[in-house]
Amino acid sequence: MTAGTAANDTRSRLLDTALKLFSVHGVEGTSLQMIADELGVTKAAVYYHFKTKDEIAEAVAAPAVQELDQVIEAARARRTRGAQIDHALAGFVEVIVRHRLLLGLYNSDPGIQRVINRTFQAPRGEDIKTRMMLVLAGKDPSLADAITVHVVFTGIAMVGGAPEYAGIDDDTLRQHLLDAARRLLGRPRGKGPGKRLPEPALRRSPGV
Structure with missing residues (x-):
């Protein structure tokens, strides 16, 4: 070595x-x-x-933020709105499932919330939540569409890190999160297990 x-x-x-x-x-x-x-x-x-401890917290959160950034950019490159939404949903859910421990911490700890919210601005100088909203809701969405996307984005993150679902295996959680998100967004239900992005494309977070 x-x-x-x-x-x-x-x-x-x-x-x-x-x-x-x-x-x-x-x-x-x-x-x-x-x-x-x-x-x-x-x-x-x-x-x-x-x-500093803040540097450690940022390094802990960075892989998940970088992966989500990659998902958004890959979704934006799809030709149709439907393909963009499907890729964004599948990718977002995959990031959440991969980083369940980090999401549980984000949902409960103000310290990691502060770090991640700051890191959300980092990859391209744009807020990741805003970019995800643009992919899922499109330009100039109606109030109803904007609220629905916000519920989907926030709800998936909350459920993915919720302690009461910690015992559910990754595949089951992935499928239920995707199904719930598709229903809320009016997307057709996927066939079979939820799509997983290739392992090399998403680096696994520490401790997950």
Whole structure:
């Protein structure tokens, strides 16, 4: 193992550990020393990778935000409105299912909410929620359409991270989320299991 590979492995394990501790203690209740102790390294080793806890929280959230950004751009490249909506829904649900632990934390912890909401602006200087709204509702949507899309976007995120559904397997949760979203948006029901995006296209988040 090269020095670079070892450093990347340590960074990955650090983010895994941080997400798990954040989920138990919250971002504010988790210290850098707690992360170091749980990881079995010195606090200096944590500082080698991240200078602040906010940097760690941003790194924990970044993969999910980047994946959602990719989903939106891929959906916008589809030729028809129907294809754009279907790709956006399938991709959004897939991101939510892949990052269930992070979503559960987002739904309950103001610290990670602050970080993710800030990170939502980062990929292209545009708010991701606004871009997703444009894909799902189109330009100049009616009030009814805008509210429906908001319910879909927020509801999928809330249910995906809800503790009462933590025991449901990924495939079952994916299918139910897709079916519910399609019903709300008036889209035809998909056939068979919900579509999964290829693994290389979506990097898995730490701790998931």
